[in-house]
Amino acid sequence: xxxxxxxxxxxxxxxxxxxxxxxxxxxSILECILIKAxxxxxxLTANDMEIGIETRIEGTVVEEGIIALEAKIxxxxxxxxxxxxxxxxxxxxxxxxxxxxxxNFTIVGRSGDDFSYLPEIDKKDPIIISxxxxxxxxxxxxxxxxxxxxxxxxxxEYMEINENELKLVSLDGHRISIRKVxxxxxxxxxxxxxxxxxxxxxxxxxxGDAEKDLYIYFTDKHVLFEFDxxxxxxxLIEGEYFKIDQMLSSDYETKIEINKKxxxxxxxxxxxxxxxxxxxxxxISVNDDNMQLKINSAVGSMNEEINIxxxxxxxxIGFNPKFLIDALRVIDDxxxxxxxxxxxxxxxxxxxxxxYIYLILPVNFNTVx
Amino acid sequence: xxxxxxxxxxxxxxxxxxxxxxxxxxxSILECILIKAxxxxxxLTANDMEIGIETRIEGTVVEEGIIALEAKIxxxxxxxxxxxxxxxxxxxxxxxxxxxxxxNFTIVGRSGDDFSYLPEIDKKDPIIISxxxxxxxxxxxxxxxxxxxxxxxxxxEYMEINENELKLVSLDGHRISIRKVxxxxxxxxxxxxxxxxxxxxxxxxxxGDAEKDLYIYFTDKHVLFEFDxxxxxxxLIEGEYFKIDQMLSSDYETKIEINKKxxxxxxxxxxxxxxxxxxxxxxISVNDDNMQLKINSAVGSMNEEINIxxxxxxxxIGFNPKFLIDALRVIDDxxxxxxxxxxxxxxxxxxxxxxYIYLILPVNFNTVx
Numbered sequence: 001x002x003x004x005x006x007x008x009x010x011x012x013x014x015x016x017x018x019x020x021x022x023x024x025x026x027x028s029i030l031e032c033i034l035i036k037a038x039x040x041x042x043x044l045t046a047n048d049m050e051i052g053i054e055t056r057i058e059g060t061v062v063e064e065g066i067i068a069l070e071a072k073i074x075x076x077x078x079x080x081x082x083x084x085x086x087x088x089x090x091x092x093x094x095x096x097x098x099x100x101x102x103x104n105f106t107i108v109g110r111s112g113d114d115f116s117y118l119p120e121i122d123k124k125d126p127i128i129i130s131x132x133x134x135x136x137x138x139x140x141x142x143x144x145x146x147x148x149x150x151x152x153x154x155x156x157e158y159m160e161i162n163e164n165e166l167k168l169v170s171l172d173g174h175r176i177s178i179r180k181v182x183x184x185x186x187x188x189x190x191x192x193x194x195x196x197x198x199x200x201x202x203x204x205x206x207x208g209d210a211e212k213d214l215y216i217y218f219t220d221k222h223v224l225f226e227f228d229x230x231x232x233x234x235x236l237i238e239g240e241y242f243k244i245d246q247m248l249s250s251d252y253e254t255k256i257e258i259n260k261k262x263x264x265x266x267x268x269x270x271x272x273x274x275x276x277x278x279x280x281x282x283x284i285s286v287n288d289d290n291m292q293l294k295i296n297s298a299v300g301s302m303n304e305e306i307n308i309x310x311x312x313x314x315x316x317i318g319f320n321p322k323f324l325i326d327a328l329r330v331i332d333d334x335x336x337x338x339x340x341x342x343x344x345x346x347x348x349x350x351x352x353x354x355x356y357i358y359l360i361l362p363v364n365f366n367t368v369x
Numbered sequence: 370x371x372x373x374x375x376x377x378x379x380x381x382x383x384x385x386x387x388x389x390x391x392x393x394x395x396x397s398i399l400e401c402i403l404i405k406a407x408x409x410x411x412x413l414t415a416n417d418m419e420i421g422i423e424t425r426i427e428g429t430v431v432e433e434g435i436i437a438l439e440a441k442i443x444x445x446x447x448x449x450x451x452x453x454x455x456x457x458x459x460x461x462x463x464x465x466x467x468x469x470x471x472x473n474f475t476i477v478g479r480s481g482d483d484f485s486y487l488p489e490i491d492k493k494d495p496i497i498i499s500x501x502x503x504x505x506x507x508x509x510x511x512x513x514x515x516x517x518x519x520x521x522x523x524x525x526e527y528m529e530i531n532e533n534e535l536k537l538v539s540l541d542g543h544r545i546s547i548r549k550v551x552x553x554x555x556x557x558x559x560x561x562x563x564x565x566x567x568x569x570x571x572x573x574x575x576x577g578d579a580e581k582d583l584y585i586y587f588t589d590k591h592v593l594f595e596f597d598x599x600x601x602x603x604x605l606i607e608g609e610y611f612k613i614d615q616m617l618s619s620d621y622e623t624k625i626e627i628n629k630k631x632x633x634x635x636x637x638x639x640x641x642x643x644x645x646x647x648x649x650x651x652x653i654s655v656n657d658d659n660m661q662l663k664i665n666s667a668v669g670s671m672n673e674e675i676n677i678x679x680x681x682x683x684x685x686i687g688f689n690p691k692f693l694i695d696a697l698r699v700i701d702d703x704x705x706x707x708x709x710x711x712x713x714x715x716x717x718x719x720x721x722x723x724x725y726i727y728l729i730l731p732v733n734f735n736t737v738x
Contacts, residue, residue: 073641073668073669077638077641080638080641103635103638103671104672105638105642105669105670105672106670106672265451266472269449269450269472269474272442272445272449273442300442300477301474301475302472303473304471305471306471
């Protein structure tokens, strides 16, 4: 195989597929990036058996061929070469010579035959969504998936499509995050659970361009994201998702309107008294026109007041401050509404059209404070 | 004690003295910052027994007093408070209340009596040098001190002052780094060894301003740096430094002139084939009008050519690539001269007026490559 391409193109391609190279594996071939050069051009592939990424790069195929090169060393070499044309030339003994200007590296590659290729996906009926929108709704929900493998379903996000509405949901047993967006087209109903890792990696590769569309294809077992010159293939999580609708309720006893930044900054300050792993709650007293936030720990105590608009009853309620911070960080609204029932019932942070809903369970503060 | 000051002033002060707070210590009082408020104003102090920093901050003393507060928590609180006036109010039980707008923290402090105060230094005959110059010469030599405590003298830098010349030297057994600068005034001869850690911390606090002067005072056992509203006191390293002049020589068999960036980039690329801890040398062949650089490792090999101007003999010599990189990174010249004798003798990178000299020992490459 002999290929020629600009350093910038090769580097972009390697960085894109690198996200599917496992950091730890017992199958050393998975640590490689496959370079395939044929009449269709130059394609790079990486695959960790759960998620596979393939991207096409611009360049010239001088001689067709295929080789698997260790991802880390390939990335390091390409990154440090001058900003010029790179030639990769491999021989039958699988030695790969990488040349750029007066610099030449020789590394030993592996046969493409050993590589695990991506599953073939029948591409039909794609869901179309902008890069920006997908990246945003993933960011706004991904923090509340569970990283505990005991319940595999909680490690994924639930995606539901109904006509022109797409809903993305995550939950971890203490909280639920929901974002809804309107799509340009109408679709048949669809319910799938996509691994959180897949959504994370896809959103890292996405530019965030609001003008560019991304295509999502589904089969029974797989999801395929197609954008720019890249495809990402992942298995879906099998099983049935939790019945979210039963957990949501629009009843409330107390509704407060509060400046989001003031609340976030205050809780952020409070957490500095709490060491990692210490489950110290922040205790909120909702009064008629202000809210008092208190935290006590071995280090010291904090006390702060924030002005609010209140409807309904006064209330005292405790929360894990991290859960409030996670939700507040991904809400763009300047002023938010918080709905509460009593110190034992979930609280909701949501807007009027419910394009976002964050449910957070309170904690019992009598026993810990 | 009651003091009032702007968040920005308090934060700057805390950050400045924080550098003398030890990260690990069995004496918990050393983890504190001492705040002293009297008729002379507000002074913050930290002291890890090797290096002590004291800085004066702007603010109002409402009630004189003294308290030691845990540095980490004080820093975190001040950093996260709103950009407004902060009031610190302590009572007899050593409780400190830190208030800013509607936010109030309470932490428990310690008595100032437990604190280890800085040694009293008799300030006379200071050496005057600009912030910029001191910061630069430290950066340009500090990398070749030894971090091995077996030879305490190698963990410091040798400073020699003679009339209006200041020389700073570091060495670690494989290399020597020397920088010389001209001072504005003339001084009595002086030879001291300053701990590398002290120079590092001082240079981190320094703004790098070429217009501002810094005063250095010496006693038999201590050095004191005074600048802005801050003083840094450190013990000196006792003992006699190595006889540097005997190790320097101006004889050479080969002199090359080379573009510094090309050489640095090339060696930087070469090192990516070498894993941490692997002492693989880079082998340099000096030919008539170019230099060839080669490295071989288990990962692969690299080969590169750079154009040079050469005087004297051709030569093949091996180096630890890290030592070349360290020296090349701190040389600002676009074109540099390298002087060599033979594959076993030290090589010198230096300029004509010897304001910098980097001596690097070669490695024997026959046995390792």
